Each structure stands twice: as C-alpha cells, then as structure tokens.
Amino acid sequence: MISFREVSKRFGTRTVLDRVTFDVPRGAISFVIGASGAGKSVLIKHVTGFVRPDAGEIWLDDLEVSRLGERELASVRKRCALVFQHATLFDSQSCLENVALPLEKHGRGRTGAEIRARARALLARVHMEPFADRYPSELGEGMKKRVAIARALALDPEYVLFDEPTTGLDPVNARRVDRLIQTLSREGGVTSLVVSHDLTSIFGIADRIVMLYKGRVRLIGTPDDFRQSDDPVVRQFVRGEAEGPMDA
Amino acid sequence: MSDAESGARDEARSASEAPLRLAGRLALLLAAIGRAVAEGELDRRMFVKSLYETGVRSLPIVVLTALFTGGIMVVQAAPIVERYGAHGLLGWGAGFGTLREIGPLLTALMISGRVGANNTAELGTMVVTEQLDALRALAIDPVGFLIAPRFLAIVTTLLLATLFADALALVGAAYVGAALLGVDPAVFYTGLTSGLLGFGDVAHGLVKSVVFGVVIALSSCHYGLATTGGAPGVGRSVNAAVVVSAAGVFLCDFFVSFLIA
Ligand SMILES: Nc1ncnc2c1ncn2[C@@H]1O[C@H](COP(=O)(O)OP(=O)(O)O)[C@@H](O)[C@H]1O
Numbered sequence: 030m031i032s033f034r035e036v037s038k039r040f041g042t043r044t045v046l047d048r049v050t051f052d053v054p055r056g057a058i059s060f061v062i063g064a065s066g067a068g069k070s071v072l073i074k075h076v077t078g079f080v081r082p083d084a085g086e087i088w089l090d091d092l093e094v095s096r097l098g099e100r101e102l103a104s105v106r107k108r109c110a111l112v113f114q115h116a117t118l119f120d121s122q123s124c125l126e127n128v129a130l131p132l133e134k135h136g137r138g139r140t141g142a143e144i145r146a147r148a149r150a151l152l153a154r155v156h157m158e159p160f161a162d163r164y165p166s167e168l169g170e171g172m173k174k175r176v177a178i179a180r181a182l183a184l185d186p187e188y189v190l191f192d193e194p195t196t197g198l199d200p201v202n203a204r205r206v207d208r209l210i211q212t213l214s215r216e217g218g219v220t221s222l223v224v225s226h227d228l229t230s231i232f233g234i235a236d237r238i239v240m241l242y243k244g245r246v247r248l249i250g251t252p253d254d255f256r257q258s259d260d261p262v263v264r265q266f267v268r269g270e271a272e273g274p275m276d277a
Numbered sequence: 278m279s280d281a282e283s284g285a286r287d288e289a290r291s292a293s294e295a296p297l298r299l300a301g302r303l304a305l306l307l308a309a310i311g312r313a314v315a316e317g318e319l320d321r322r323m324f325v326k327s328l329y330e331t332g333v334r335s336l337p338i339v340v341l342t343a344l345f346t347g348g349i350m351v352v353q354a355a356p357i358v359e360r361y362g363a364h365g366l367l368g369w370g371a372g373f374g375t376l377r378e379i380g381p382l383l384t385a386l387m388i389s390g391r392v393g394a395n396n397t398a399e400l401g402t403m404v405v406t407e408q409l410d411a412l413r414a415l416a417i418d419p420v421g422f423l424i425a426p427r428f429l430a431i432v433t434t435l436l437l438a439t440l441f442a443d444a445l446a447l448v449g450a451a452y453v454g455a456a457l458l459g460v461d462p463a464v465f466y467t468g469l470t471s472g473l474l475g476f477g478d479v480a481h482g483l484v485k486s487v488v489f490g491v492v493i494a495l496s497s498c499h500y501g502l503a504t505t506g507g508a509p510g511v512g513r514s515v516n517a518a519v520v521v522s523a524a525g526v527f528l529c530d531f532f533v534s535f536l537i538a
Pocket residue numbers: 040045063064065066067068069070071072
C-alpha cells in the first residue's frame with residue numbers, strides 16, 4: 030500500500046499540495062485526476078523520492094520513503110517504477126537498448142541474447158517491437174511514451190506509477206495501454222497509480238479515483254461515486270464542461 | 278534586457294563571486310566520482326564509448342593546433358637563432374616551451390572548447406529533459422553510469438592528446454626549422470636530446486595535462502548537472518563551463534608551474 034499522510038509541498042510562495050491524505054490499496058488501479066497544474070505530477074514524484082515533502086509522510090508498505098536517502102531509494106525504485114509524463118528515453122540509445130538497460134544493470138538475464146529477447150518481449154507488450162532498432166528522435170511522442178512504459182516494466186515492479194500514460198497516444202494505442210494496466214493489475218497483482226485526465230481511461234479501468242483541486246483532495250471514491258457526485262467542481266471535470274466553478 | 282541575458286549575467290556573477298562555493302561543489306563531485314569508481318559502479322561500456330567519442334572528436338583539432346604550434350615556436354625563435362647562429366639550440370628552445378607549457382596548455386584549451394562544451398551540452402539536455410531522473414527511476418546511479426565514465430574519458434583523452442601533441446609539435450618545429458632556417462632535422466633532434474631537456478620536462482607537462490583534464494572534466498560535468506530552464510539554460514551552462522574551465526586551467530597552470538618548477 031502507498032499512503033500519503035498530510036503531505037504538503039510548496040514551490041516558492043506557491044502551495045502545490047496542501048495536507049494531502051489518501052491510500053493506494055494493493056493490487057488495485059487508482060487514479061489521480063485534476064486540472065493541469067493541480068500538482069498531480071508533483072504528487073506521484075513524492076512516492077519514489079524525486080520530490081521531498083515540506084511536511085507530512087509518504088509510506089510504501091512499511092517504509093517511510095520521505096525519510097530515505099538516495100541509496101535506499103534505489104532499492105525502492107526497483108520495486109516501484111515511475112513512467113514520467115514526458116517520455117524520458119535516452120536519446121543516444123535505440124528503443125531496444127533503452128529497455129535492455131535496466132535488465133543489464135540489474136543482472137536480469139545471463140547473456141546478452143537473453144536480455145535482448147526479454148527487451149523485445151517487453152516492447153511487444155506495448156506494440157513497439159517493430160520499432161526496436163529505431164532511435165527516440167525518429168519516433169513521435171506517443172510511441173516514445175509506450176517504449177518508456179515498456180522500460181518501466183523491465184524490473185517486474187510491484188508498483189507502477191503512470192504519469193498521463195495515454196496523453197499523446199492515438200485512441201487505439203491509448204486503449205491498449207489501458208488494457209495493459211488492467212492486465213498488470215489483474216494477472217500480475219501490480220498496484221497502479223495512474224495520473225490522467227483521459228475520461229475514457231478513468232471511467233474504463235479505475236477502481237478508485239482521487240481528485241485534486243487547489244492542492245487539496247476534493248473527492249475520493251469509485252467511478253460511480255464520481256458520476257453521481259453533486260459537487261460542481263467534480264461534475265464539471267468528469268463531464269468535461271467549459272463553463273463551471275473550476276478556474277484556469 | 279532579456280531573461281537569457283540577465284540569466285547569463287547572474288551565472289557570470291555567481292561564477293566570479295563564489296569561487297569557493299564552486300570549488301566546494303567541484304570537490305564534492307570529484308568525491309562522488311571517486312566513490313562510484315571505488316565501489317565498482319563505473320560503467321565500463323560507457324567509459325569505452327565516451328573515450329572513443331572524446332578521442333575521435335579531439336583528434337583533428339589536436340593535430341592541427343599541434344603542428345602549427347611547433348611551427349610558430351620556430352618562427353618566433355628564428356631572428357634570435359639567425360643573429361646568434363644558435364642553430365644547435367633550436368631543438369632545445371622549441372622543446373622546452375612546447376613540452377612544459379604550450380603543448381599542455383593549448384591542447385587543454387582546445388579540448389575544453391571541443392569536448393568539455395559538448396559534454397556540458399549533452400548532460401544539460403539530459404537534465405532538462407528528465408533523462409537523468411529517468412536513470413535514477415531505474416535505480417541506476419547517474420554518477421557511475423554517466424559522470425564517472427565521461428570524467429575519466431576526458432582526463433585520459435587530454436593526457437594522451439598532450440603526449441601526441443608534444444610529439445607532433447616537435448615534428449612541426451623540425452620541419453619549419455628546416456624550411457625556414459635550414460636547420461637539419463638531425464641537428465634539431467640533437468638539440469632536443471643533448472641533455473638540456475630531460476624526462477622531467479615531459480613529465481612536467483604531463484602532470485599539468487592531468488590537472489587540466491580534471492579541471493575541465495569536473496567543471497563541464499558540474500555545469501551540465503546544474504542546468505535548469507530548458508534550452509536557454511543549456512546555453513548558459515555551456516557558457517559558464519567554458520569560461521570556468523579556461524580560467525581554472527590558467528589558474529592551475531600557474532600553481533602547478535610554481536609548485537613543481
Ligand atoms: N521543480 C519545480 N519548481 C517549481 N515549481 C514547480 C516544480 N515542479 C512543479 N512545479 C509547479 O507545481 C505546480 C504543479 O505542477 P504539476 O504537478 O506538474 O501539475 P500537473 O497536475 O499538471 O501534473 C505547477 O504550478 C508547477 O509550475
């Protein structure tokens with residue numbers, strides 16, 4: 030389980046997170062939703078120590094990650110993968126090499142051939158195997174993102190944090206990524222925390238949804254709770270309406 | 278005034294106002310590199326790759342500067358050599374200046390502009406596009422994987438390039454001496470090896486080249502890693518790295534010359 034307890038974070042004078050508290054239960058697919066700039070990326074980067082809270086605690090099972098140093102975080106990061114919002118592939122390496130890198134560095138595979146075969150299988154899971162030998166600069170944003178997802182899954186993590194995995198993908202590949210997240214959770218027991226504002230994803234695969242608004246948790250519940258909410262902010266967001274109480 | 282200009286000015290000011298803080302940061306980076314190497318975290322494949330890239334990148338520029346440097350030494354010495362008929366000392370004169378000072382210094386400045394600037398730009402781009410965080414997210418230590426290999430590659434390249442440049446500069450000097458002053462290359466060679474110059478002079482230059490390599494490698498990695506603010510930020514970092522490398526090279530040249538003279 031991932032637990033956020035009273036987490037607050039400011040940048041300069043701007044409060045991005047204000048006493049955020051919620052749990053991410055094991056094995057389920059939890060979504061974090063909210064407008065752009067609501068602090069969703071900042072929130073999930075806390076889980077693997079890329080951002081430190083000003084106040085509050087973040088727990089991963091029985092580890093308080095907000096207190097760990099860079100070395101201990103390395104072992105946390107093997108168990109808890111992060112897919113960044115912008116695909117962060119290494120420019121100087123092909124797609125296959127990008128995916129093979131964590132396998133090589135952490136000794137997952139005895140021979141180079143075995144590692145390459147595993148990397149190919151991972152690329153196949155995101156339908157990017159035909160592009161294995163291409164370089165990131167030759168690919169569009171959506172394709173790079175799918176390779177980044179494959180790379181994040183390389184170490185068989187128990188937890189995966191996805192930051193807007195379907196943004197920039199065509200609808201077919203977006204649904205494929207949704208299905209991949211579902212398979213990971215249903216068949217692999219993976220716990221997923223997904224940042225998204227893709228309504229199809231949210232209402233298609235979420236078990237639980239947390240909505241952030243102005244740095245605070247606005248609502249936690251199931252997709253049905255969100256559909257039936259009479260909070261005007263929640264209603265505006267889940268219906269994708271231009272007019273309403275949400276500013277900016 | 279644009280943001281980029283004021284940013285560059287801030288960078289220049291912070292570089293000149295806080296040399297101690299900068300020295301502290303570079304020392305910490307050096308310690309981190311040392312620890313990564315000691316703990317076997319150095320990625321050998323990346324080291325070989327960096328060495329190849331820095332070597333290939335440096336070769337043309339080193340050849341060009343070295344040959345001309347040797348020639349320039351002779352052109353400058355020519356009137357004196359002619360006036361006193363000191364043809365036998367030409368080899369010594371060119372060798373002394375080249376091995377102890379001009380060879381290491383010019384090679385370092387050329388490599389700083391070529392390899393150091395490139396290193397800062399690459400690392401800076403990786404930082405602003407979150408590629409470094411992506412490495413950490415995969416539990417891969419960026420120091421062992423990226424920084425230590427590049428550091429060692431730059432230091433090794435500069436040492437080897439200086440040796441190579443020394444040799445080429447002397448060849449250049451010998452040929453220009455022959456063409457301009459009619460000094461037989463054999464006489465030049467005797468002047469070089471007759472005992473006035475020794476292994477100590479070569480070593481003097483090589484010690485310097487290692488110190489220069491450390492200065493260039495550390496500052497180019499440091500400014501790359503400290504990059505913020507997108508593409509303009511990368512530009513500012515490259516700028517700062519080149520300025521600080523050159524200043525650091527001259528500073529260290531003075532102190533090393535002083536200490537081991
Ligand atoms: N490293 C940082 N320094 C300063 N401000 C930041 C930093 N990271 C994020 N922010 C600010 O925090 C706010 C939330 O950002 P983010 O979490 O990326 O939003 P989103 O919900 O769209 O993912 C934004 O206003 C952003 O400008």
